Amino acid sequence: MNELIQNLKVQIIEQLNLKDIKPEDIGDNQPLFVEGLGLDSIDALELIVLLQQNYGIKLARAEEGPVVFKSVSSMANYIMANKK
Amino acid sequence: MDVFIKGMGNISPQRTFDGNTIENAFTSFEANRLKCIEPDYSHFVDAKQIRRMSRVIKMGVASSMLAMKDAGLQKPEAVIVGTALGCLEDTSTFLSKMVEYKEDMLSPTAFIHSTHNTIASQIALLFECRGYNSTYVHRNISFESALIDAIMLLQEGSITNALVGGIDELTNTSFKILERLGHVKQSEGLNTANLYQSTSKGSIAGEGSAFFSLVNKPDNTCYAKIKAIKTISFTSSDQVCEKALAMLKENGIKEPNVLISAYNGDLEDDNTTSTVVNSLGMQSKVLKYKHLCGEYATSAAFAMWLAAVIIKNKRLPQEFITAPNSEQKIENILIYNHYKKIHHSLILLSSC
Numbered sequence: 001m002n003e004l005i006q007n008l009k010v011q012i013i014e015q016l017n018l019k020d021i022k023p024e025d026i027g028d029n030q031p032l033f034v035e036g037l038g039l040d041s042i043d044a045l046e047l048i049v050l051l052q053q054n055y056g057i058k059l060a061r062a063e064e065g066p067v068v069f070k071s072v073s074s075m076a077n078y079i080m081a082n083k084k
Numbered sequence: 085m086d087v088f089i090k091g092m093g094n095i096s097p098q099r100t101f102d103g104n105t106i107e108n109a110f111t112s113f114e115a116n117r118l119k120c121i122e123p124d125y126s127h128f129v130d131a132k133q134i135r136r137m138s139r140v141i142k143m144g145v146a147s148s149m150l151a152m153k154d155a156g157l158q159k160p161e162a163v164i165v166g167t168a169l170g171c172l173e174d175t176s177t178f179l180s181k182m183v184e185y186k187e188d189m190l191s192p193t194a195f196i197h198s199t200h201n202t203i204a205s206q207i208a209l210l211f212e213c214r215g216y217n218s219t220y221v222h223r224n225i226s227f228e229s230a231l232i233d234a235i236m237l238l239q240e241g242s243i244t245n246a247l248v249g250g251i252d253e254l255t256n257t258s259f260k261i262l263e264r265l266g267h268v269k270q271s272e273g274l275n276t277a278n279l280y281q282s283t284s285k286g287s288i289a290g291e292g293s294a295f296f297s298l299v300n301k302p303d304n305t306c307y308a309k310i311k312a313i314k315t316i317s318f319t320s321s322d323q324v325c326e327k328a329l330a331m332l333k334e335n336g337i338k339e340p341n342v343l344i345s346a347y348n349g350d351l352e353d354d355n356t357t358s359t360v361v362n363s364l365g366m367q368s369k370v371l372k373y374k375h376l377c378g379e380y381a382t383s384a385a386f387a388m389w390l391a392a393v394i395i396k397n398k399r400l401p402q403e404f405i406t407a408p409n410s411e412q413k414i415e416n417i418l419i420y421n422h423y424k425k426i427h428h429s430l431i432l433l434s435s436c
Binding site for chain 2: 052
């Protein structure tokens with residue numbers, strides 16, 4: 001799980017081009033949107049693409065988005081629960 | 085009603101972003117590809133906004149901010165951009181990913197930024213300008229088309245200022261294509277200072293972003309007056325000469341003091357340029373500018389920047405002075421540009 005979280009942090013930084021942020025700057029449970037990393041709706045789309053490209057997971061229901069993308073930990077939990 | 089250049093911002097292969105001046109010597113390069121000397125963009129846009137911007141957008145945003153700051157204006161009433169190829173890097177990224185991921189799982193950012201009008205939109209967002217916003221995509225008269233639109237708006241009196249720019253980027257992919265088409269000279273033994281002595285085909289590839297804050301009421305800080313502009317397409321060089329002479333006559337000018345010409349080192353292109361230049365004025369001081377910025381579709385914006393700086397200073401940059409202590413009266417400058425003899429343009433500037 002720890003490895004998955006670390007990988008996710010690297011992938012998020014790369015996908016969203018967060019040049020000034022290092023993986024260690026992102027807390028496992030730190031909110032990704034608004035506060036915390038301050039991501040927005042376009043970033044949410046990028047994160048959906050990230051899940052598809054790297055883990056083959058499609059977000060089935062849009063209403064799951066706020067829960068899945070709450071933090072890096074919640075993303076990791078979703079990946080663990082849905083990976084094939 | 086006349087239109088005046090009040091502010092300018094220019095990012096080019098020369099160090100032009102830190103001032104609209106001719107004091108700095110221009111640099112020559114041993115290369116067939118000229119890349120812009122860029123400022124630190126973090127001084128212009130905050131990190132959160134800049135991370136999604138590709139290089140061409142950053143160039144556009146920074147040069148437009150420089151132009152507005154130079155003009156002392158807070159917000160443009162209109163943003164009008166001319167670009168032949170738009171956000172080429174983003175388009176290339178988006179198309180590559182379409183192939184790589186078989187048209188699935190595409191990054192939204194590259195898609196959003198793959199359109200030509202992203203540059204004008206980003207500029208408007210940053211200035212919170214909700215006024216007229218338009219992008220002209222018309223090969224090598226894209227900038228001139230944007231300029232004509234701005235002049236018409238200002239002459240109508242519906243706005244008092246407009247931000248107008250010409251911008252194009254050179255990417256690895258576009259450079260390879262230009263090379264394959266034979267539009268670029270071999271880099272071996274090439275020095276931009278000797279570009280016009282070359283007898284081979286092709287020119288040097290370039291890029292740039294020059295923005296202008298235009299106003300319809302002059303003050304003593306204005307650089308120059310835009311007296312006339314004309315685009316001429318799909319015609320012979322004789323027709324271009326005729327129309328250029330008519331334009332000069334309409335504006336009461338027999339021969340322009342300075343003629344900034346389209347010479348680019350390509351033998352065929354330069355033959356056309358010579359025909360037009362020779363018909364326009366034997367007394368005019370003829371300048372060449374494409375060794376400074378390279379050949380690209382909106383290079384006339386660089387030429388207009390150069391012309392405005394010369395008119396404001398009423399003297400030529402050191403590299404264009406051929407005889408010591410030679411005095412040159414500089415009241416008006418005509419810019420003649422063309423590429424591959426298809427679209428020609430004429431921009432006439434005069435002192436305010």
